[in-house]
Amino acid sequence: MPRQSAIVESPFIQQNYDLYTEADQEAWRRLFARMLPRWDRYANSHYLEGIHALCLDPQHIPRLEDVNRFLRPLTGFQAKAVSGYIPAFLFFDCLRNRSFPTTITIRPPDKLDYLPEPDIFHDVAGHVPMHTDPAFAETLVRFGECAHTAVEIAGNARDVHRLTNIIRAMARFFWFTIEFGLMRSKQGLKVYGRGLLSSFGEIEHSIDSPEVQRYPLQLEWTINQGFEINHYQPLLFIVDSFDHLFSLVDQLEKWMREGRLDNVAPGEPVLSEHDIESFLSGSGSHCA
Numbered sequence: 001m002p003r004q005s006a007i008v009e010s011p012f013i014q015q016n017y018d019l020y021t022e023a024d025q026e027a028w029r030r031l032f033a034r035m036l037p038r039w040d041r042y043a044n045s046h047y048l049e050g051i052h053a054l055c056l057d058p059q060h061i062p063r064l065e066d067v068n069r070f071l072r073p074l075t076g077f078q079a080k081a082v083s084g085y086i087p088a089f090l091f092f093d094c095l096r097n098r099s100f101p102t103t104i105t106i107r108p109p110d111k112l113d114y115l116p117e118p119d120i121f122h123d124v125a126g127h128v129p130m131h132t133d134p135a136f137a138e139t140l141v142r143f144g145e146c147a148h149t150a151v152e153i154a155g156n157a158r159d160v161h162r163l164t165n166i167i168r169a170m171a172r173f174f175w176f177t178i179e180f181g182l183m184r185s186k187q188g189l190k191v192y193g194r195g196l197l198s199s200f201g202e203i204e205h206s207i208d209s210p211e212v213q214r215y216p217l218q219l220e221w222t223i224n225q226g227f228e229i230n231h232y233q234p235l236l237f238i239v240d241s242f243d244h245l246f247s248l249v250d251q252l253e254k255w256m257r258e259g260r261l262d263n264v265a266p267g268e269p270v271l272s273e274h275d276i277e278s279f280l281s282g283s284g285s286h287c288a
């Protein structure tokens with residue numbers, strides 16, 4: 001008998017631009033202005049090219065339709081508005097479909113330095129410029145395919161133990177690369193992780209601080225390494241290029257199929273029931 005699949009509604013909403021207040025626009029202006037010199041100094045060249053390619057306006061919160069006019073022809077990716085958290089499988093499925101779930105609210109002016117949840121500055125100024133780079137975009141799509149592999153080998157069998165370990169390994173790998181990755185370059189070590197690219201304090205800390213350990217990325221380490229989100233990261237991992245990163249995602253999927261992600265070290269991140277359930281009902285989720 002075929003397994004019943006939960007039907008998940010499309011996660012996307014409209015960006016109602018008229019709802020932004022002058023205080024919201026002022027928060028965007030201040031965030032953008034103070035990050036510019038730090039991006040020039042610490043960001044990888046692909047990101048800087050992406051900022052220019054998207055023609056982001058330093059003075060106004062972007063309209064996603066404007067962002068997508070520049071983004072779509074480059075890699076097929078689109079930024080699509082969501083109201084906040086979406087379950088993990090759906091998020092990865094969106095990446096596979098070259099849709100990036102994009103938060104459209106902006107942090108209040110008195111909280112410019114840190115917000116635990118994403119906002120439009122983190123998502124559009126931090127994430128989306130990287131999506132203009134073809135090699136990086138393909139890596140994200142590959143990551144989305146890995147989520148489907150997880151459903152295929154553990155979700156469909158409702159093997160919660162195996163699935164939980166696989167999702168934890170994927171979440172750790174995503175954290176230490178897409179969110180907090182460093183990359184070697186001819187100009188020295190540069191930032192490509194978007195948690196760093198959208199943080200005024202941590203972008204500098206990640207490169208210059210003696211309090212940070214920086215190591216070449218090893219898959220076996222990364223998938224077993226917990227992390228905490230509420231302070232600057234004391235441990236960061238370095239890749240050589242996006243082609244290198246792509247090959248590591250390939251390896252992650254290979255290990256997943258071989259059962260090497262089935263018993264990763266316990267600890268952070270703690271997975272929500274929604275995230276695990278989204279993989280159990282993966283074939284019913286859609287990113288439309």
Ligand SMILES: [Fe+2]
Binds near residue numbers: 122
């Ligand atoms: Fe992020």
